[in-house]
Amino acid sequence: MSKAEYSVEDFILDPEFRGWILDNSKEGKAYWENFLKEHPEKIADIMLARKFLIHLSKKKSGLASTAKEEIWTAIAGKIESESQSEREPKIISLDSWAAIQQHNQEAAKKKRTAWRRKAAAVLALVGTLGYFLAKTLTATQEQAAPVLAETEVLQAPLGVKSTITLEDGSVVFLNSGSKISYTKGFTDSLRLLTLEGEAYFEVAHDPSRPFIVKTGSVSTRALGTEFNVFSFPGEDVSISLVKGEVLVSREDADLAQRLAPGEGILTSLESGKWEKTEFDAERALAWMNKTLIFDQTHFGAASKKLEAWFGVEVLFENKVPQSLHVSGRFVDESLENILEGLSYSSRFKYRIEGKKVYIQFNP
Template sequence: MKYEDYSTVDFIKDEYFIRWVKDPDEQSDKFWKMWMAKHPEKREECLHARNMISDMGYQYDPELTEGDYVEMFEGVLKKSRQASLKQQRYNSSILSRTLKIAAVLAIILLSVFGVLRFLPIEQSQVVQLPVITKKSPMGQKTTTWLDDGTKVHLNAGSDISYPERFSDTVRVVYLKGEAYFEVTKDAERPFIVKTGNVQTTVLGTAFNVRAYPDESKINVAVVEGKVRVENSSSIAKRFKYTITRNQMTSYDLSSQRLTKEDFDPDEILAWTKGIIHFKGANINEIIRTLERWYGVTFVVNRQLNRDKDFSIIYKNKSLTEILEGLSFAFEFEFEINDKTVILN
């Protein structure tokens, strides 16, 4: 259902609308104000729904008793009656509609509460759409399309999870690893990529996110358009950055600091073109990259110089050719046994 067809009750039940009322940010505030300006015939219902959500502290709490629910809605009705006494010219039809909606909501929530009391815990969970997970195994890169037309390039050793069908209000995906997104524009449905405590929000753009679990940083690089990068942790210091074309943010997981800088697209997006690009990389970074790229596991039997920086570009090179070059730079011998690389 589109927002143009929403009633007050529909707005009250909408996840993105509730989030705007309870925890507004710059984007959601701008969206709803522009939407109401574009649809003035719905402005009254929007504001009415917002006031009701604010009045009753709208949130689901499984510990509430029936008495708590009754008390909560009596408060809503009491406010409506007080408003009518203060405003003698208040339109009686609007008041009547307020009371009816409050009553309907009270009945719905009391009914749900009654059912939840007698259902087993596992049956009382909210029904959700099936979640799809696409994996790009070690040694492979894959491309997938989401139901909104967004194209996602997954780097080796990465996976992405998303609902079978996006909602009418927001598009959220969860990434582990590295991916390049070509997002289909949809001004009414923000596209959000979540990686741990960091989330990236866009409306339509092309950008790269790198967030491997075994790395200490989360990088977001914008190729086209504009994105907002922010954290959702209640423990770390909150941040919110907006970055545009050829800008990148880097979030350090240990210090919980975020920096913004320009970047070289040829370096950051080299993997999407089948190119391995090392720039100032140490041997640990090189080994992790080669493990993902070629689907192998390294066994290191000797001490390597981990302080040495290494910069080079490999295109269409075999693992053996790369190791031959690295063996001179880092002074090791190697052997490849199936999927295992041994450094001596």
């Protein structure tokens, strides 16, 4: 069968498609990006298949390991099932997401609200899953004993960006060195997460359960929307609203502000700073598009960004000049290319040894 005739489940079963989505295989990347250009009518199915694969790739509580193996075997006999710790983050490259968004940004927005309904339809179409899922659900219902709420902790290691699909269908894109924690399954009335670092949220619409992201004393409340939260230690908290509406508030002060798309809040957890802003979407979401931006950034702060971005340690062999600030825009560049570009204007020599970068400034 030609891939141009694929249905959603055909994409899910295709090993090359799974390799592109879950492993970011180099061979599959070029093929599928070209396929998107030639067959834009299949983008909606590809997006749904991608979300379904991510959803299945994460270990769920209540499913026995044998049942998971049977389910994967029923879908495709050659899929390899890997067990992982409950608290180990599932790391999925943003390459496939960026490629799809590039070709279908507007269509993607229209399709998200219908995702859960379509995902249910996909489950119905994959008939081989029915028996195993029914067996698992029956076993779960027979467990009358109450269970204690369990906290889920997911994080992206330094140098890695992660994509996570939550139980409610919301999608979280975690920047490197960032972490979220929440009560597994949420509650009947609330979806509450705690964030350390930076993340972009695509919130599944559910009016009965508000979605709240806490960063220290700052809370961002939404029902169904898309927004970015930046909250690294020692830096101001920044909330940028892309779509929908949110209410940002501070528990330690009588401060609250509703935001419309294009608006943001800049606040400090160490002071009373509270400022409503209009943000530059390209700059605020640069990390989502593999773009590293320095804008008159002190070199010490720039080195911290490089450490988080590439998962390295920057060591200075002499003192960093206090007046040294750098500017530049680097799109999907290697660490060596960035250092090479900065070294000319900042007058330093560097060497890379494994995960360590040594920098020496010229006298």
